[in-house]
Amino acid sequence: MDKNPYRRVLLKLSGESFARAGERGISMEEVVHIARQTVQAAAKGTELAIVIGGGNILRGGSFTAGNTAIQEATAHSMGMLATVINGLALQDALESLGAQTRLMTAIRMDGVAEPYIRRRARRHLEKGRIVILAAGTGSPYVTTDTAAAQRALELGADILMKATRVDGVYSDDPEKNPHAMLYRDLTYQQVREQNLRVMDATAISQCMEHGMPILVFNYRREGNIERAVAGERLGTFVGPRRDGQPAAGPA
């Protein structure tokens, strides 16, 4: 196998990776743990852009559910700001480990972070800085999965890697169904037709339309971010149909 198949990777980290299992908020221990893995992955020379979620703090959709005192668009803005809180924590954690970073936000916040400008982000990546992308797309009603797909495309990433707390994409929720089967390879079509939980539908459609491959893998296994970025075969790979054949089924 090619030694370093990916030149540029878009890594999507959910907010839950910043909290202790089953808890909310931020644990700097968890942040440093994930930052360490990220720094090790970047040390091999792959350019890394990270889209960060905010679900450990607030998700717009669930925050408004059954609550008439807040408008949904407002809650989504709150969710986007939550991702900036996470981004700031990740930036310091990465820098405490010696990495060069830039935090860019899709909502302007002068004095806290740089505004997201595509060309500038690409330049940072070329210079070997880990670029943290916060505030999602800057628009309400979507999630950071969509932001990840969008940024992967516009930054010219070779692959979108989604770090999750399970080993990949399953036929059912593996945390509830012990018989759920892990898929190794899937096509975008299979994900859509079988309604598999990979990323939200908008993100999948965007990746499918532009042929952006997706790898879903477990960040909780030590060294997995480094292995994934190095092109090791782990987790579930989602891509186009190869040679007209659907990719293989469950592992």
Ligand code: UDP
């Ligand atoms: N959000 C948004 N627009 C975006 C990205 C995120 O409005 O482009 C809001 C949305 O309310 C979302 C919240 O920010 O629920 C936090 O992001 P997400 O739920 O994707 O975080 P994750 O699940 O990855 O931790």
